[in-house]
Amino acid sequence: MRPILGIDKAALIGFSLILILIGVLPILIAPPIHSGVYPVVERLNEAQLVVQSSGGTVSGAAQDLLHTVTASVLSWFGGV
Amino acid sequence: MDFLYLTIITLSPILFAVIILLLPKSRGEDARMLALAAMLIGPVLSAYVYYAYRMNLPPDGTPWADTLMFVEEHGWVPSIGLNYIVGVDGMSATMVLLTAIVGLGGVIISWSISDRPREFFAFFMLLVAGVHGVFVSVDAFLLFFFYELAVLPMYVLIVVWGWKERREYAAMKLTLYLLIGSFISFIAFLVLYFTPVDGGEALRTFDLRIWSQAHFPFNIQMIWFMPLFLGFAVLAGLFPFHNWSPDGHVAAPTAVSMIHAGVLMKLGAYASMRVGIQILPEGAVYWFPFIIILTLINVLYGSFIAMRQRDMKYLIGYSSVSHMGLVSMGFAALTLVGFMGAGIQMVSHGVMTALFFAVVGMIYDRAHTRNMDELSGMSKALPWTVVAFIIGGLVSMGMPGLSGFLAEFPIFLGVWQGHNLNFNGVFGLNPSNYYQIVAILAILVWLLPPLIFYELFRRSSLVNTTLRNGTICDPFSALTRRL
Numbered sequence: 257m258r259p260i261l262g263i264d265k266a267a268l269i270g271f272s273l274i275l276i277l278i279g280v281l282p283i284l285i286a287p288p289i290h291s292g293v294y295p296v297v298e299r300l301n302e303a304q305l306v307v308q309s310s311g312g313t314v315s316g317a318a319q320d321l322l323h324t325v326t327a328s329v330l331s332w333f334g335g336v
Numbered sequence: 337m338d339f340l341y342l343t344i345i346t347l348s349p350i351l352f353a354v355i356i357l358l359l360p361k362s363r364g365e366d367a368r369m370l371a372l373a374a375m376l377i378g379p380v381l382s383a384y385v386y387y388a389y390r391m392n393l394p395p396d397g398t399p400w401a402d403t404l405m406f407v408e409e410h411g412w413v414p415s416i417g418l419n420y421i422v423g424v425d426g427m428s429a430t431m432v433l434l435t436a437i438v439g440l441g442g443v444i445i446s447w448s449i450s451d452r453p454r455e456f457f458a459f460f461m462l463l464v465a466g467v468h469g470v471f472v473s474v475d476a477f478l479l480f481f482f483y484e485l486a487v488l489p490m491y492v493l494i495v496v497w498g499w500k501e502r503r504e505y506a507a508m509k510l511t512l513y514l515l516i517g518s519f520i521s522f523i524a525f526l527v528l529y530f531t532p533v534d535g536g537e538a539l540r541t542f543d544l545r546i547w548s549q550a551h552f553p554f555n556i557q558m559i560w561f562m563p564l565f566l567g568f569a570v571l572a573g574l575f576p577f578h579n580w581s582p583d584g585h586v587a588a589p590t591a592v593s594m595i596h597a598g599v600l601m602k603l604g605a606y607a608s609m610r611v612g613i614q615i616l617p618e619g620a621v622y623w624f625p626f627i628i629i630l631t632l633i634n635v636l637y638g639s640f641i642a643m644r645q646r647d648m649k650y651l652i653g654y655s656s657v658s659h660m661g662l663v664s665m666g667f668a669a670l671t672l673v674g675f676m677g678a679g680i681q682m683v684s685h686g687v688m689t690a691l692f693f694a695v696v697g698m699i700y701d702r703a704h705t706r707n708m709d710e711l712s713g714m715s716k717a718l719p720w721t722v723v724a725f726i727i728g729g730l731v732s733m734g735m736p737g738l739s740g741f742l743a744e745f746p747i748f749l750g751v752w753q754g755h756n757l758n759f760n761g762v763f764g765l766n767p768s769n770y771y772q773i774v775a776i777l778a779i780l781v782w783l784l785p786p787l788i789f790y791e792l793f794r795r796s797s798l799v800n801t802t803l804r805n806g807t808i809c810d811p812f813s814a815l816t817r818r819l
Contacts, residue, residue, distance in 0.1 A: 260720050264698055267444045268724040271691035274437070275731045278684060278739035285430060286742075288386070289679035290672075291393045292427025295400035295548075296614045297672045303617035304670070310554055310618075 341406050342422040345381050345432060346468040346482075349374050349439075353461035356454050364453040368443075371457035375443045378436030378468070382429075389429040400425065400614065401545035404474060412478075417529070417541035421474040427679055431471045431599070431606060434683050438598040438690045439464040442591035445694050448701070449497070449589070456497055456589075463489040463595055470603050476525050476542040476611060480518065483607065486600060487514045490584070490592065498587040506580075506587030513570055513580035521567030521611075524560045528615065531556050547615045554618055561619025565612035565627070571604025573660040574627075575634040582653030590697025593649065597656045598690035602682040605663045609678075613667060621670065628668035628751070634661025648699070648706045652692045655732065659685045666747040674750020681743035684731065688740065691728045695721045 260268075278285050352374035356367045385406055394403040407423035424432060442460065449456055462485065469482025494507035530538050533550045541547075570577040581601070585593050613620045638658030645651040659681065666678025698721050699714065700706050715722045731740040 260698060260718060261447070263444050263447055264694075265720055267441045267694055268691065268720055270437075271441060271687050271694065272724055272727045274687045275684065275691070275727060275739045276737075278680075278687075279731075279735075279737050279742055282680075282742050285680060285683060286676065287393055288390050288426035288430050289683075290426065290676060291396075291403060292425045292430070293609075293675035293679050294396050294672065295398070295403060295425075296609060296617075297670075297675050298397070299548075299614055299617040300621060300670050303621045306554065306618050307621045 338408075340408055341381050341385050342424065342432075342472045343408055345378055345385070345436070346422065346465055346472055348377050349461035349465040349468070353458040353465070356458045356461070359454055361454070364450075367454040367457045368447060371443045371461065372440075374461055375436070375440040375464070378464070379433070379440055382433045382436040385424060386429045386433045389424060389426060393426065400548045404545070405429075407474065417539075417543070418477050419475050419541075419543065420478060421543060421545075422472040422478075423474045424472055427606070428471045428610075430679070430683055431602060432468060434602070434686045435464065435467050435471065435599045438594055438686060439467075441690055441694060442594045445594065445697055446589070446591040451497060456493070459489040459493050460591060460595075463493065463592070463600075467595065467599050467603055470607060474544050476528075476544055476547065478542070479544075479607065479611065480522055480525065483518055483603070484515075486603060487511065487518070490514075490588070490596065490600070493592045494584065494588045497589040497592070502583060502587040506583040510580045510584040513577065517567045517570030517577065519567070520563045521607075524564035524567065525611075527556065527560050528552065544611070544615070552616060557616040557619035558622050559619075561612060561616040561623055564616060565608050565620070565623070568604050568608035568612060569664065572601055572608060572664060573604070573634070573638075573657045574664050575630050575637060575657075575661065578634065578638070578657045578660075581657055582650055585653035585656065585693070586647065586649040590693055590700075593693040593697070594690040597652070597693060598686045601656065601660050602663075602686055605660065605667075605678070605682060608664075609667055609675075624668045624670055628665060631661045631665035631668055634658065634664065646708050648696045648708060648711075649693070651708075652689065652696065656685070656689050659689075659732070662744060662747050666750055669747070669750035669754040671750040671753045673746045673753060677743055677746030677748075677750055680739070681747060684739035684743040688728050688731045691724055695725045695728070 352370055356370050359366055359370075389405055392405065403425045404423035405425075407421070410420040412418045412420045439460075442464075443457070446456065446460070466482050466484075466486025466489065470479055470486060473479035473482055488511075491507045491511045494503050494510065498507065525542065528547065529540060529542065531552055532538050533552060539546055539550060566574070566577070570580075573581045581597075585597055588596055635658050638654050638656075638661060642651050642654035642658065645654060663678045663681050663685070666674040666676075666681060668674075696706060699711070699718060702718065703711060705711065727738075731738045734740045734744040
């Protein structure tokens with residue numbers, strides 16, 4: 257069977273080392289990811305308060321949208 | 337004028353693709369060298385970008401638009417709000433570095449490709465450019481443009497250089513799933529473009545910095561979050577839209593499988609977070625109690641199907657579906673810990689699955705089979721691949737001290753902490769019952785990866801006699817046979 261090339265070994269070692277390094281030294285990767293996801297979680301925390309107080313449903317939202325669209329279309333035709 | 341790091345990282349592969357295609361047919365060897373040169377630029381520049389970001393992290397509470405660094409902004413079609421805006425935050429800087437590393441690995445693994453190397457490397461460069469582009473885009477239209485650029489070369493690479501028995505079916509299936517998903521997301525983009533915000537005018541821009549500070553009406557968020565999120569989540573392999581993924585993995589050539597599972601699936605998760613969750617957070621909060629159930633199915637279903645596979649690529653493909661379910665689960669937990677876990681899982685799984693596919697590619701090139709029933713004695717014939725596969729397997733099962741543990745444990749912790757979710761209203765479940773279910777599922781998920789790799793380990797001479805006799809694993813083996 258044809259042996260593994262040196263360049264293939266380099267790739268295997270490189271990928272394996274990254275997996276071990278991240279596991280042993282989380283500080284290499286965790287702070288940038290924290291800073292990347294923090295604004296998203298902040299928006300979600302604000303949104304949770306809005307959703308809890310709104311009590312809205314998808315069917316209600318769909319009906320509202322339907323009313324809005326119908327009114328827009330009718331007004332475009334010069335009605336209502 | 338500042339050095340255009342992100343533009344060079346993103347567009348240099350396209351330039352190299354054109355140069356490679358202009359080479360005479362007889363100079364296939366030069367195509368390899370040019371591809372390697374193009375893929376060396378990426379890791380060097382993206383490592384600098386990552387390091388610079390790492391050294392200048394913005395404090396918590398900074399609005400997302402102000403966390404961006406290396407921002408470049410040029411008008412494209414300004415009259416309709418289309419602009420070339422690129423920049424990176426902590427998440428995207430990490431993903432750009434991951435893409436560069438996996439891209440370089442892909443070129444190295446494809447070094448011996450002999451069938452039309454010029455065209456192969458040119459399309460591979462386009463694929464890498466598309467993936468880089470999505471991660472650095474700060475404009476929704478630009479993101480969509482690069483998203484399509486990443487999907488279309490996949491079709492050609494699979495159809496021309498893929499596994500003969502499945503390539504046309506797999507390529508068509510993958511392309512249809514992803515194009516339909518992105519089309520649905522694009523409709524949602526247009527809705528956001530034309531929607532009046534805060535009782536005023538429509539934004540008429542695709543600038544994600546402006547979208548991220550706007551408050552879209554609650555009704556719009558409820559209706560359009562799902563199309564926007566699911567359109568991108570198709571690429572992340574979310575159940576029940578995951579079906580294109582294992583076939584795509586199997587049919588693709590090794591380097592393309594590495595990019596496909598290593599970074600392309602993360603591209604779907606990243607876009608669904610950056611555009612779906614961040615822009616429509618109220619829609620996300622409303623729908624995530626439902627989506628988290630899909631992610632649980634993702635994790636368990638992917639693992640169970642993986643256990644039944646005899647083809648190593650299918651096995652890794654389905655375990656990828658399972659692992660990507662964990663990423664979506666981390667998002668759906670709606671907690672900082674869950675998001676952290678999801679982010680780390682994207683990186684960990686990206687490297688791990690690239691390693692897996694590299695190993696399988698090396699074995700297939702030499703043994704001409706991927707069927708586990710026909711493979712044995714690999715530890716003597718190809719010891720490097722076996723050691724690498726075991727390291728990947730340990731990461732996959734969440735072994736402490738490796739990246740998989742660092743990713744999966746926070747995800748489960750995040751789901752556990754997500755007590756703000758109102759599951760009573762959605763499923764009629766008592767939250768404590770739900771926690772028990774999650775705990776059991778968590779234990780199962782931790783146990784399943786070793787089962788997935790059990791058959792492979794059993795054939796390896798590296799494992800001890802106890803495992804080979806099957807005294808430990810036989811009950812699980814019986815379970816998998818029943819499924």
